[in-house]
Amino acid sequence: MLSTTLIIVYSLLYLALLFAIAYWADRRADQQRSVISRPTVYALSLAVYCTAWTYYGSVGRAAATGVGFLPIYLGPTLIAALWGTLLLKIVRVSKVQRITSIADFIASRYGKSQLLGGIVTVIAVLGVVPYIALQLKAISSSFTILQSHPDADLAATAGRIPMLQDTALYVALLLAAFTILFGARHLDASERHEGMVAAIAFESIVKLVAFLAVGIFATFYLHDGFADLFDKAERAGVLNPMIAEGTGGYGNWYALTILAALAVMMLPRQFQVSVVENSSEGHLHRAVWMFPLYLLLINIFVIPIALAGQLTFEGRNVDADTFVLTLPMAHGQGGLSLLAFIGGLSAATGMVIVETIALSTMVCNDLVMPGLLRRWKRMPPEADLSQLLLKIRRGAIVVILLLGYLYFHFAGEAYALVSIGLISFSAVAQFAPAMLIGLYWRGGTRAGALAGLLAGFGIWVYTLLLPSFAKSGWLSSGFVQQGPFGIELLRPQELFGLTGMNEITHCLFWSMVFNVGAYLFFSLMRTPNVHEATQATLFVDALRHERPLEVGLWRGQADIRELFGLAERFLGKERARNAFRRYADGRQVADIEDLPADAETVRFAETLLAGAIGSASARVMVASVTAEEPLGLDEVFDILDEASQIRAYSQELEEKSLELEAASRELRQANEQLKEIDRLKDDFMSSVTHELRTPLASIRAFSEILYDDPEVELEQRRRFLGIVVSETERLSRLVNQVLDLAKIESGHADWLSEHVDLAQLVSEAIEATEQLFKERGVQVVRELPDRPCVVNVDRDRLMQVVLNLLSNAVKFAPRDGGLVQVHLSAGSESCRVSVADNGPGIAEQDQPYIFERFRQGSGGTEKPVGTGLGLPISRRIVEHFGGRIWLDSNPDKGATFTFELPMKHSSDRPAGNEHAQEGPDSG
Amino acid sequence: MRHSILIRQRLVGIFLLGLVLLYSPALTLFDSAAEWGGIPVSYLYLFGVWLLIIVLAALTVEADRR
Numbered sequence: 001m002l003s004t005t006l007i008i009v010y011s012l013l014y015l016a017l018l019f020a021i022a023y024w025a026d027r028r029a030d031q032q033r034s035v036i037s038r039p040t041v042y043a044l045s046l047a048v049y050c051t052a053w054t055y056y057g058s059v060g061r062a063a064a065t066g067v068g069f070l071p072i073y074l075g076p077t078l079i080a081a082l083w084g085t086l087l088l089k090i091v092r093v094s095k096v097q098r099i100t101s102i103a104d105f106i107a108s109r110y111g112k113s114q115l116l117g118g119i120v121t122v123i124a125v126l127g128v129v130p131y132i133a134l135q136l137k138a139i140s141s142s143f144t145i146l147q148s149h150p151d152a153d154l155a156a157t158a159g160r161i162p163m164l165q166d167t168a169l170y171v172a173l174l175l176a177a178f179t180i181l182f183g184a185r186h187l188d189a190s191e192r193h194e195g196m197v198a199a200i201a202f203e204s205i206v207k208l209v210a211f212l213a214v215g216i217f218a219t220f221y222l223h224d225g226f227a228d229l230f231d232k233a234e235r236a237g238v239l240n241p242m243i244a245e246g247t248g249g250y251g252n253w254y255a256l257t258i259l260a261a262l263a264v265m266m267l268p269r270q271f272q273v274s275v276v277e278n279s280s281e282g283h284l285h286r287a288v289w290m291f292p293l294y295l296l297l298i299n300i301f302v303i304p305i306a307l308a309g310q311l312t313f314e315g316r317n318v319d320a321d322t323f324v325l326t327l328p329m330a331h332g333q334g335g336l337s338l339l340a341f342i343g344g345l346s347a348a349t350g351m352v353i354v355e356t357i358a359l360s361t362m363v364c365n366d367l368v369m370p371g372l373l374r375r376w377k378r379m380p381p382e383a384d385l386s387q388l389l390l391k392i393r394r395g396a397i398v399v400i401l402l403l404g405y406l407y408f409h410f411a412g413e414a415y416a417l418v419s420i421g422l423i424s425f426s427a428v429a430q431f432a433p434a435m436l437i438g439l440y441w442r443g444g445t446r447a448g449a450l451a452g453l454l455a456g457f458g459i460w461v462y463t464l465l466l467p468s469f470a471k472s473g474w475l476s477s478g479f480v481q482q483g484p485f486g487i488e489l490l491r492p493q494e495l496f497g498l499t500g501m502n503e504i505t506h507c508l509f510w511s512m513v514f515n516v517g518a519y520l521f522f523s524l525m526r527t528p529n530v531h532e533a534t535q536a537t538l539f540v541d542a543l544r545h546e547r548p549l550e551v552g553l554w555r556g557q558a559d560i561r562e563l564f565g566l567a568e569r570f571l572g573k574e575r576a577r578n579a580f581r582r583y584a585d586g587r588q589v590a591d592i593e594d595l596p597a598d599a600e601t602v603r604f605a606e607t608l609l610a611g612a613i614g615s616a617s618a619r620v621m622v623a624s625v626t627a628e629e630p631l632g633l634d635e636v637f638d639i640l641d642e643a644s645q646i647r648a649y650s651q652e653l654e655e656k657s658l659e660l661e662a663a664s665r666e667l668r669q670a671n672e673q674l675k676e677i678d679r680l681k682d683d684f685m686s687s688v689t690h691e692l693r694t695p696l697a698s699i700r701a702f703s704e705i706l707y708d709d710p711e712v713e714l715e716q717r718r719r720f721l722g723i724v725v726s727e728t729e730r731l732s733r734l735v736n737q738v739l740d741l742a743k744i745e746s747g748h749a750d751w752l753s754e755h756v757d758l759a760q761l762v763s764e765a766i767e768a769t770e771q772l773f774k775e776r777g778v779q780v781v782r783e784l785p786d787r788p789c790v791v792n793v794d795r796d797r798l799m800q801v802v803l804n805l806l807s808n809a810v811k812f813a814p815r816d817g818g819l820v821q822v823h824l825s826a827g828s829e830s831c832r833v834s835v836a837d838n839g840p841g842i843a844e845q846d847q848p849y850i851f852e853r854f855r856q857g858s859g860g861t862e863k864p865v866g867t868g869l870g871l872p873i874s875r876r877i878v879e880h881f882g883g884r885i886w887l888d889s890n891p892d893k894g895a896t897f898t899f900e901l902p903m904k905h906s907s908d909r910p911a912g913n914e915h916a917q918e919g920p921d922s923g
Numbered sequence: 924m925r926h927s928i929l930i931r932q933r934l935v936g937i938f939l940l941g942l943v944l945l946y947s948p949a950l951t952l953f954d955s956a957a958e959w960g961g962i963p964v965s966y967l968y969l970f971g972v973w974l975l976i977i978v979l980a981a982l983t984v985e986a987d988r989r
Contacts, residue, residue, distance in 0.1 A: 067966070067969060070969060074969075074973065077941070077973060077976060077977070078938055078945075078976070079938075080980070081935070081937045081941065081976065081980055082934065082938050084930060084931040084935075085931045226962055227962055230958070230962055230963060231961060241955075241956055241964075241965045242954060242955075242956060242965065243950065243953075243969070244951075244954055250951075253946075253950075257945075285984040285985075286984070288934060288984055289978075289980040289984065289985075292976065292977045292980070293981075296970070296974060300970070303966065
């Protein structure tokens with residue numbers, strides 16, 4: 001049993017939780033740790049589109065029309081794919097101009113017209129307040145139904161007894177309090193309400209979970225899945241899968257989709273969450289698919305619930321609109337019924353809160369403010385008006401909710417209330433031409449927008465609103481049946497004799513014909529004036545530049561103190577000071593008083609005010625403290641052109657300077673390299689000369705001795721001549737190597753290419769150096785494989801490499817007891833030769849340079865003999881043949897030089913080579 | 924900048940695909956009472972296309988992030 005108290009307690013607990021979430025999110029926002037600046041939260045908040053009308057009403061529509069409810073969600077799904085451009089543009093424009101409502105947006109687009117803003121507000125209030133009433137009714141009836149649990153039949157009739165209308169009043173007052181707390185607690189220049197958005201995102205989750213729970217219950221608990229349910233429904237004759245038949249023709253199918261696609265962008269609450277509350281353009285991308293996904297999920301079980309309800313209540317008088325609630329009730333599921341109720345409550349409260357905030361902003365900025373400004377004539381009183389603004393907002397919230405309640409109270413079960421969902425959509429769809437065409441076409445004028453809105457609105461009143469009053473019995477139905485004054489051609493729902501479509505499609509068609517027609521006709525009467533053209537450019541070109549075009553289109557005389565004073569009055573002292581402070585910092589001015597009162601500053605002040613009181617009022621206010629000289633149309637375009645040219649030019653400059661920077665960086669690097677090469681060349685020259693001087697000096701010294709003293713003994717003479725000969729040899733070797741290296745490096749060396757068996761070559765090299773090993777008492781160990789290891793190289797050059805490695809090894813191996821190991825191994829792709837000694841090794845810091853010219857290993861204490869060119873030449877030779885050479889060395893553990901050459905895969909070489917057998921070859 | 928324009932244009936392409944599948948005579952092909960796996964073809968088609976649009980849009984924009 002669900003007692004009244006229990007339901008009230010749960011409802012209040014839910015609202016308290018909502019309160020807590022909103023409060024927490026607001027606190028986090030104050031601490032700069034926003035919880036809503038996440039794309040997923042943004043996408044969820046958009047689901048405020050799904051109201052109680054969706055939650056309860058979709059099932060009702062599905063029971064009557066089959067898939068006829070789907071266009072209401074397919075339209076938004078399709079249009080969402082365009083949000084990447086369309087909504088992005090709206091958001092960009094709104095951020096730059098601090099637009100805080102759809103009325104402000106349209107007013108701003110057509111030259112900041114107060115009249116346009118006012119008319120949009122009136123249409124929105126008239127179209128949407130009944131919709132709010134519907135939500136209150138949903139809460140009230142679902143409450144009543146749940147009270148009669150588990151008697152679902154009684155519930156169906158109880159909903160029609162006006163016994164607990166007070167529930168709705170309390171709900172309205174409670175929601176007014178909530179809305180004021182989180183929607184109008186303080187004035188915010190950007191009109192963003194983080195706490196409210198967090199609460200709405202949470203409500204979206206709750207209503208989805210609740211609806212899915214009921215759907216799963218209906219499909220899988222009451223029946224055995226979709227197929228079983230559809231089967232039973234078909235046998236009971238309630239299954240209606242035909243698209244055209246259910247919807248009343250494809251025309252209605254298309255029209256409903258278009259209507260929903262427009263509504264999802266034009267409804268004040270959708271504009272509020274998608275544009276005003278948007279904290280980052282990047283969030284749009286997530287919404288493009290997540291919002292449609294939400295719609296898909298919440299709609300999967302609509303048909304199953306409708307069918308299950310029809311099966312359960314067959315032959316009984318239970319309204320299909322209540323199935324979400326009565327279906328679990330009829331099967332004694334108290335907990336699930338309560339969850340379903342809470343889900344409906346969240347759908348209704350979410351809509352009411354956001355819609356009321358959006359409407360209150362519009363009422364305050366576009367209806368009340370213009371009136372006040374007219375009363376104050378030139379200047380507002382010197383008082384702090386920010387508190388007054390807040391009071392207006394709060395008053396508007398209470399008034400809107402009470403209006404909703406009163407409409408609910410008096411309309412009750414009237415047709416005008418229960419069918420308001422699509423009627424409301426049709427009303428706000430009238431904003432679409434002025435808004436969307438104005439976003440892409442510069443030619444629209446204030447007169448055109450005004451005419452279009454009024455014409456469309458007029459058609460809406462005539463073809464939808466008045467007939468709905470007539471059907472509710474508030475007007476004589478003769479007006480609908482026979483037409484006004486009996487003129488049949490003017491019958492409201494068969495206007496000009498047009499038949500064959502439902503009333504919504506009929507209204508959409510005629511209202512759009514007249515709306516767009518009047519918009520174009522009056523826009524094309526004359527060219528846009530300065531204000532219209534300026535705003536047109538700012539709106540139409542919003543996405544043309546990466547960053548928004550911010551330019552002051554103003555000329556005249558202004559006083560910075562007056563502008564600041566104006567902002568102080570409307571925003572409050574502290575917030576105005578902070579905003580101006582930041583602006584002054586941006587312009588690198590130390591003091592607010594020192595700000596130049598130029599076009600840019602005036603634009604800043606006007607935009608700042610626009611956030612608080614709307615663009616049209618802000619324009620009037622700024623004009624009241626400045627002496628503006630009107631700009632000509634040509635001047636405006638000059639300024640705009642100049643601004644965008646400067647933008648383009650500065651972008652070009654930026655690119656050029658980036659290019660320059662890159663080029664100069666490369667040049668610097670090249671220069672560094674050149675310097676390094678130059679330094680190396682100097683080092684090389686000095687090394688070469690040094691190396692040349694040493695043998696030359698000794699040759700000269702010994703030659704001089706022989707020349708000066710003919711008495712030198714023969715033995716002595718032979719020794720001296722021996723030194724001269726060996727030094728000369730060293731000299732010519734050095735010169736040859738220098739030439740060799742120079743030739744290799746310059747690419748002029750002659751390379752032969754022949755098949756060479758490495759094993760054979762290594763053996764020969766060892767034999768050639770045998771004497772050297774013997775002299776120094778160094779043992780050489782060779783490990784050579786049996787099979788030939790053929791590579792494609794220049795035999796003499798490679799011999800040079802091996803000899804060089806061997807002579808290096810023997811040089812560094814300790815005298816007597818030195819050991820040199822020569823190892824050859826053949827892999828599948830390459831041959832590897834390593835020469836290891838057990839000398840002092842090469843210090844780690846020298847290893848990276850060992851293959852550079854004249855970098856001799858400094859491991860030995862005595863100066864090693866050699867030219868310092870052997871290893872560099874070896875490396876170039878090995879690399880020339882596609883191999884590599886490297887060093888492994890640990891100090892005190894000797895050094896191992898290894899080179900690797902790609903194997904020559906060929907079998908045409910005779911295999912009769914001699915192979916040195918393994919074994920020590922001591923010398 | 925160039926890339927984000929491409930993403931927007933892909934999304935417009937998805938929009939057009941949705942129009943053709945749901946709002947052209949193509950729809951009439953599936954507007955039948957026939958059943959497939961016990962579920963009416965029209966339901967399968969409408970929800971299937973719906974899901975397809977969502978998946979395509981998700982792939983388009985989320986691939987852009989990476």
